[in-house]
Amino acid sequence: MEMKQQLEWNEAQKTLINVDLVAAAKEQLKFLATVDRNRWLYEGRGLDKAIHRYYSCWLPLLAKHSESPYFDGPLVVPLDCEWIWHCHRLNPVRYKTDCENLYGRILDNHDVVSSVNAKSKKDTEELWKHLYANEPYDLDSARALSEDVHAKAEKYSDYDLVSAVSRQSPFFYQVSRPHINNNLYLEGAVARYKGFLHLIRRNKERSIKSFTVPTYDIDLIWHTHQLHPASYCKDLVDIMGKVLEHDDTDSDRTKGKKLDTGFFRTTRQWEETYGLRYWRAGAMYRGSSPSPLGNSYYPSNPVSKSADIFHEHQKIMQYPEMEAVEVMLELVDIRNLPEGREGSFFVSFSKTQPDRIFNAKRKLTILSITGEKQVASFQCEPNGHLLFDLMSCSSSGLPIPKPVKSVGSVKVSLEDLVCPTSKLTMEKWLEVVPSSKMEALKPICLRVAISVTTPTAAPYVFHFVRPRAFSKNSCLFPLPGRIQHAKNWTRIIDDAGDEVISLQMRDSKKSKGETDSTLHKEVVGVSKFGEVHSLAELVGKEWLLLGAQWSLQLQTSSCDDGQLFELAGQRNVKFFPGQRLDYEHKYCTKQRSEDDFMTAVEFSAQDPYGKAVALADLKFGVINVKEEWFLLPGSITAFVLCDTLKKEGYSSLVGSAKHSKEKLSTQETDVCHEEDNRANLESETEKGVKLDLEATKGSIVAPANEAISGGCNNLMKRGACGSCGAVFGNKLKSGGCGCGSMLESGGCSGSGCGGCGGGGCGSMLESGGCGGSGCGGCGSMLESGGCGGGGCGSMLESGGCGSMLKSGGCGGGGCGCGNRLESGGCGGCGGNSLKSSGCGGGGCGNGLACMTTVEVNA
Incomplete structure (x- = not known):
């Protein structure tokens, strides 16, 4: 950062805001999560009823209580009214105007507590009952959805709150990731919000008209500030002489439209003003919200088992917890290149010690050389070092590969990046250590910009591997090249090839008095310590897992919501075909058949609309599990599903796997062949190139220059x-x-x-x-x-x-x-x-x- 840019940033941080934005942002996130569990407030009769209660009950009550309190202590706002109030305040200019027109002053949130955080709402409930005898304090979905709103509010605004709610409903999905609730991450967001306001103030001082577009971390803090209307109005008048509008009406992200061009200009101005990157890890657009599965669900009656038994079974498939950080990276500039060097320069980056999440080598161009912005975005474990190799590709007029060689390298500690003193970001000049003796007056330096999120739990990814020789009734197709195991055993391994557990489907012994026609199957597992466990038993048409702790049932008739199976027990999990919720594709055309996948979704009071906990790739025998408690039941379920699907006639869900099995069996080699991959990797490495064998685990953002890219x-x-x-x-x-x-x-x-x-x-x-x-x-x-x-x-x-x-x-x-x-x-x-x-x-x-x-x- 140049001195002038540093001074500008320091000036921005002097911006005074009379709200504890970090604490208030955490309260807002908690409130939004509660509203998201009550989605009947997003549209239809429920929304209409909430708007009616907001105008006819809550605002009049708030106005009277703020002028002459009915009782000592805070007023507790009902959830439905608070949601409408939330959306109204997020248009601060209009909210101020409406309040002044209706009540002669801004109705603030001073001495008002959210129902989500209230320790007691008894006083407010009694007051509400006294004032509104025919209107309950708490509005439940059943009442809201069964009643039409006929009466008009006594006082109202012509502001379209239905549209305002529609615009704000998707916001929670963008800010609902775990790292955003972290104090360190939020402190960085507050600093960036001050920088955002300072940019707008500078534009106003220079009479520059500009549509300034925030990233999601900034927008979260901006929303938080607006939810304190009196402080927001006072602070913004002090900062820039007027109340700043919050224009959320434009959501068209098409290239060349207002939002697109506004963000491009904001990025350019931010980077020119502060010498810092505007993008931030974990703060960018996630894509549209996942498609809903249908109406809200409620958990089935769970099987009551003690926690001791639950944890005992969990130990069978022990696997160390793993954390991950999201990383964004840009190579901004390079200086002191030796004179006379011709050709192009780029940087190959990797980790000095590849981890279980990121073990590839990637290429990234340098902005000052190409003139095009490229930003890498990937996940990795929050340890070790990122290694940057400066590569030179010399010019050649011959139609042969151009020689590429390393000029030097530099590395950055990930532990240093995630520690509090780093503020989760780094942008500075780093000296390149030359790979050979070079005659240079000054050392080559590379300007590297890196942003990381705080560490969060990483998902578990396991592969189901069968030996080449397999039976017709095997439930997962074999992947060649693995160590041969006993007949019909399936090994579950991690990405490093380490075995976690082995499973086998076998016919169990008949009980006394049963005939040969009685069908008995069971799943037996061998832990990595050699212990043998009976994990599941087929009883009639129902699989009982882990000593009847879980029950897996097939939905024999087509359900309206499309679910195929239900796993009931300690928790309630339903299986749906395809990639659902967080696993849903956001960007690409779906080329692979959705029948290759099945998503496990947990329904609970905390997540009545469902939370994706695992994705099974039936074609390639891979399961992605988000939470440790589902590791063992999820793996057992994935193991038995294909066998069940075949017998029940769900051929479409196994057709692609069968095709892959036949294809693999006819090939002499395959990319899944571990030994062959290793041999190819070694041969390529000898040529100076490491094959990218994990292309899906990281990505590079190529945000191009608007004029040429x-x-x-x-x-x-x-x-x-x-x-x-x-x-x-x-x-x-x-x-x-x-x-x-x-x-x-x-x-x-x-x-x-x-x-x-x-x-x-x-x-x-x-x-x-x-x-x-x-x-x-x-x-x-x-x-x-x-x-x-x-x-x-x-x-x-x-x-x-x-x-x-x-x-x-x-x-x-x-x-x-x-x-x-x-x-x-x-x-x-x-x-x-x-x-x-x-x-x-x-x-x-x-x-x-x-x-x-x-x-x-x-």
């Missing part, structure tokens, strides 16, 4: 391909991938992005490297440059790749990976990344990095 939309604002991955090139030069307009980007329409198929990166360990379907013809892997058709094939053996040494492109709708060293592109356009960065058809770009975008808030 292309791909699938702009910057971090419109992430058409999101976390699934795609390369976004310069729209004047090559053209982007997948989702961009063919007229603007020159790229390819249609096909998806990494991990979703149709030309994405996918997991090379699981899907053959590019996701998607088919395996269109391949050009010569040594020279031709392309593959036709649609699909990718195995990157290690056949389809999908263009010339791995030359062209880097793929023809048609394919999605090969392009040249691993050079190409940023693949698919129809392909091309060398140092020239075009594009990808057609929907490819995945350079094998060292997959690009994606992140959206931000309006």
Whole structure:
């Protein structure tokens, strides 16, 4: 940060705000979570009833009590009225006007407590009953949804509160992640909010009209400030001479529209004014809210078991807890490059010691060299070091691969980044340690900008692995190359290949007096310590898990909500086909069949509309579990489901797995083959390149310069391909991938992005490297440059790749990976990344990095 920029930031931090914004933001998050559990307040009769009560009951009561208190102590606002009041206050200018017109003054929240935080609401309830004998204090959903609102409020505004509620309802999803509730993260958000207000003040002083757009951490604090209307009005008049409006009416994120251009200009002004990056890890747009599963659910009668038994069973599948942080990274500038050096420079980044979440090597360009903003976004464990290798790609006029060599490296400690003193961010010049003796007057320095979230619990990802020889009744298809186990045993391993538990489906012994026709099956498990446990038993048409602690039942008739199974016990879990809730795709065209997946959703009083706790990938035998308590019951359930699905006729849910099994059995090698992967990895490493075998676990945001860049939309604002991955090139030069307009980007329409198929990166360990379907013809892997058709094939053996040494492109709708060293592109356009960065058809770009975008808030 230059001295002038540092002074400007210091000046912004002097902004006085008469509210404890950190504490108040945490209260707001708690309140929004409660409202989200009562979604009948979002629309329809429930909303109409709440608005009526707000105008006819709450505002008059608040006005009288604030002028002449009825009793000592705080007034407690009913939940439904508080929600409408919340949305009204988030238009501070209109709220001020309405209050002054109706009551002659601003009605503040002083001495008012939310029903969510109230220790006692007895006094308020008695007062309410006295004033409104025919109107209950607490409005429940049954009453709200059964009654029509006929009477008009005595005093009302023509402000459209229905629309205001509709605009605010999706906000909670954007700020509901665990790290946002952390004090350290919120303190950084308050500092950024002050910087945000200071920018607007500077624009006002210079008579510059600008639509300033916040990121979600800033917007959360801005909302918090507005919820204290008297303080907000006073503070903003002191800061900039007027009450600042909060325009939430524009939600169109289309490229070139008001929101898009406003964010681009805000980013540019912020970075020019403060010398700091405007993006922040964990504060960007997450995509639209997940699609609802239907009406609210209530848990079935749980089986009562003691906590001791629960924890005893949990120990069978012990696995260490793992934390993760979200990281955003940009390489801003470089200085003191030796004179006479020709060619291009970029940075390859990785972790010095790869962890279980992030074990790839990625490529990132330098803003000052390319003129295009690229921001990497990925998750990793909050330990070890990030390693940055400065790479030089020298010019060559010959049609052969350009030599790439390391100039030097620098590393950054993740432990230092997540400690409180760092404030979760770092932007500074770092000295590059040269890889060889270089004659230079000054050391080469790289300006690195990094932002991290506070650590949160990471999901557990396990693979179900069968030996090559398998029976017809096996429930999960085999992955070749694993250590051979006993017949019919399925090993559950983690991403590192370490075994967690082994499971076997077997026929159990008949009880005395039963006939041979009586069907008995059981699941037996062997822990990693060699202990044998009976984990589940089929009794009739019901599976009893862990000594009847859980009961798995098949929904034999089609349910309105589409659920397939119910797992009842300590908690209530239902299984739905496809990827639901947090697992739902936000950006990419869904190329893989939804029948390949099943989502486990827990319903409880805390989450009446459901919380996704696990995703089972039936095609590739992978389960992603979010919470430790579901590890063992979730794994057992996933193990038995395919067998049950076959017998009950749900062929569509196992068809893709069967197809994959037949395909794998005919191949001599496969990308899932651990030993083959290791051999290929070693051979590539000898050439100076490490294969990106975990392309879906990190991503690179390619937020391009609005004037020249292309791909699938702009910057971090419109992430058409999101976390699934795609390369976004310069729209004047090559053209982007997948989702961009063919007229603007020159790229390819249609096909998806990494991990979703149709030309994405996918997991090379699981899907053959590019996701998607088919395996269109391949050009010569040594020279031709392309593959036709649609699909990718195995990157290690056949389809999908263009010339791995030359062209880097793929023809048609394919999605090969392009040249691993050079190409940023693949698919129809392909091309060398140092020239075009594009990808057609929907490819995945350079094998060292997959690009994606992140959206931000309006």
